[in-house]
Amino acid sequence: MNSLSITKLQFLHCGPIDLQLKATEIMGLSGASGSGKSRFLRALADLDEHKGEILLDDINQQAIAAHLWRQKVALLSAETSWWFDTVVEHFMMKELAEDLAALGFTQDSLRWNVSRLSSGEKQRFGLLRILQNQPDVLLLDEPTANLDKNNTRLFENFVMEYLSKHSACAVWVSHDHEQLQRISQREYKIEDGALINVY
Amino acid sequence: MFIELSPFDLSLAAILVLALGMLSGYMKLGISKQLYIAAARTTVQLLLIGLVLKTLFASTSIAFILLIAFIMISVAGWEILSRQQRKLKGWWGFGISTGSLFVSSFLITLLCLSIVIQADPWYSPQYAIPLLGMLLGNTMTGIALGMDRLIQNAWQQRPVIEQRLMLGQTADEAIADIRREAMRAGMIPIINSMAAAGLVSLPGMMTGQILAGAAPVEAVKYQILIMFMITSGTGLGVISVLWLISKRLFDERERLCFKRLLKEKT
Numbered sequence: 252m253n254s255l256s257i258t259k260l261q262f263l264h265c266g267p268i269d270l271q272l273k274a275t276e277i278m279g280l281s282g283a284s285g286s287g288k289s290r291f292l293r294a295l296a297d298l299d300e301h302k303g304e305i306l307l308d309d310i311n312q313q314a315i316a317a318h319l320w321r322q323k324v325a326l327l328s329a330e331t332s333w334w335f336d337t338v339v340e341h342f343m344m345k346e347l348a349e350d351l352a353a354l355g356f357t358q359d360s361l362r363w364n365v366s367r368l369s370s371g372e373k374q375r376f377g378l379l380r381i382l383q384n385q386p387d388v389l390l391l392d393e394p395t396a397n398l399d400k401n402n403t404r405l406f407e408n409f410v411m412e413y414l415s416k417h418s419a420c421a422v423w424v425s426h427d428h429e430q431l432q433r434i435s436q437r438e439y440k441i442e443d444g445a446l447i448n449v450y
Numbered sequence: 451m452f453i454e455l456s457p458f459d460l461s462l463a464a465i466l467v468l469a470l471g472m473l474s475g476y477m478k479l480g481i482s483k484q485l486y487i488a489a490a491r492t493t494v495q496l497l498l499i500g501l502v503l504k505t506l507f508a509s510t511s512i513a514f515i516l517l518i519a520f521i522m523i524s525v526a527g528w529e530i531l532s533r534q535q536r537k538l539k540g541w542w543g544f545g546i547s548t549g550s551l552f553v554s555s556f557l558i559t560l561l562c563l564s565i566v567i568q569a570d571p572w573y574s575p576q577y578a579i580p581l582l583g584m585l586l587g588n589t590m591t592g593i594a595l596g597m598d599r600l601i602q603n604a605w606q607q608r609p610v611i612e613q614r615l616m617l618g619q620t621a622d623e624a625i626a627d628i629r630r631e632a633m634r635a636g637m638i639p640i641i642n643s644m645a646a647a648g649l650v651s652l653p654g655m656m657t658g659q660i661l662a663g664a665a666p667v668e669a670v671k672y673q674i675l676i677m678f679m680i681t682s683g684t685g686l687g688v689i690s691v692l693w694l695i696s697k698r699l700f701d702e703r704e705r706l707c708f709k710r711l712l713k714e715k716t
Contacts, residue, residue: 297703298615317704322618332613334627384618 253387260303262294265444274418279431279438286441292390296326325386331377333365370397389421507576526590533594554687555585592684596636621700636688
C-alpha cells in the first residue's frame with residue numbers, strides 16, 4: 252500500500268498544510284493561477300524548499316536521497332522538457348506498444364522528432380516517461396490542458412488504471428471542475444495560501 | 451639582425467585595435483570597452499614588467515619568488531572571474547578559480563622545475579616565473595571558458611535540468627551533458643594549439659630560443675614539454691572547476707540553487 256501523509260507543510264506564503272492520501276486515490280486540486288498549486292507539487296517532489304514532514308508510508312522524504320524520492324513521488328509538470336532529438340531516446344524501456352496504444356499512439360510514434368511534437372503529445376509522452384520509474388505517487392500539473400476530449404478521456408483512464416494496478420495515489424491539478432468531479436474522490440483548492448476542501 | 455620597433459610601428463598596430471573597437475561598437479557587439487581596457491593594460495603591464503624583469507631574474511630569495519607566484523595566481527583567478535557573465539556569490543567564485551589554478555598551474559610548475567628541468571636551485575626565477583606564467587596564461591583561458599559555459603548553459607537549460615531531476619536523475623546525471631560541453635569549450639584552445647603546432651603556428655618560446663641561437667632540437671624539446679604541461683594543467687584546472695561549480699549549483703537535496711549566483715552583468 253502506498254499512502255502519502257503531509258504534516259505542517261509550509262512553502263512560500265502557503266501552509267501549514269496537513270493532508271493524507273490513500274492508495275489508488277486521486278485528489279483534485281484547483282485554484283487561481285499563481286495561488287501556489289505548482290509550488291505545492293514541487294514541494295512534494297522536494298524540488299523547492301519547504302518545511303514540514305512528508306511521509307510515503309513510513310519513508311520520510313528527508314531520510315532518503317532526493318533523486319530516489321523523486322523516483323517514487325513523480326512530478327509531471329505542465330511544460331515537459333525534451334533534450335534528445337527523438338522521443339525514444341528519452342525512454343529506458345523501449346517496448347511500450349500497449350501503453351502507447353492506450354494513449355492513442357503507435358510503437359512507431361516513439362521515433363518521432365521531438366521538435367515537431369504538439370504540446371498535447373508532449374504531455375502524453377511525458378506521462379509515459381515519468382511512469383517508467385513506476386512511481387508510487389503521481390503529481391500531475393494540468394496534464395490534460397492541451398488535449399482534446401477524446402485524448403483527455405484516454406489519459407484519465409490510463410492514469411486510473413495505473414493507480415489501481417500499482418496501488419499508487421495521485422494529486423491532479425486542473426482548472427476543469429467537471430474533470431475533477433469525474434476522476435477524483437476529493438477536491439481541494441488553494442486560496443490565500445490555505446488548502447480548502449471543496450468536496 | 452634585430453630590428454627595433456619605433457613608436458610609429460606600435461601606433462599603427464594600436465590603430466588596428468582601435469578600428470576593431472569602433473567596428474564592434476558600430477555593430478553593437480558590446481566588446482569595445484573591454485577591448486580598449488585590455489589593450490591599455492597589456493601596454494602598461496608589459497612595459498612595467500620589462501623594466502623590472504632583469505632585477506626579478508637576478509633575485510635569489512625564495513620568499514620573494516613565492517610572493518610573485520602568489521600574486522600571479524591571484525590575478526589570474528581574478529581575471530577568470532571578470533570574464534564570467536554570471537558568477538557565484540561571495541568568495542566562492544574567486545576561491546574555486548584560484549584554488550583550481552593553484553592545483554593545476556602551481557603544482558605542475560613545481561613538478562616540472564624539480565623533476566624535469568632540475569634547475570639549481572629549483573626556484574631559479576628565470577625558469578620558474580616564465581614557466582608559471584605560461585601555464586597560468588593558458589590554464590586561465592581554459593578555466594574561464596569552461597566556467598562561463600557551464601554556468602551560462604545551466605542557467606539557460608534550467609527546464610531540462612529540472613526535468614531530469616523530476617525523472618529521478620541525480621544532480622550529477624542531470625548536469626552531465628552540460629558539464630561535458632563545458633569541458634570541451636575549456637579544452638578547445640589548447641587542443642587547437644597542439645594540433646596546429648609546427649604546421650600552422652610556430653610557438654613563440656621555441657622560435658625565440660632558436661632565433662637567440664639555441665639548437666633547434668633542444669628548443670623543440672622544451673616546447674613539447676611546455677605544451678604537455680599546459681595541456682595537463684588546463685585539463686586538471688578545468689575539471690576541478692567544473693566539478694566544484696556543479697556541486698555548488700545544487701543544494702544538499704539535489705535542487706538547482708541559482709540563488710547562489712549573482713545577477714548577470716550587462
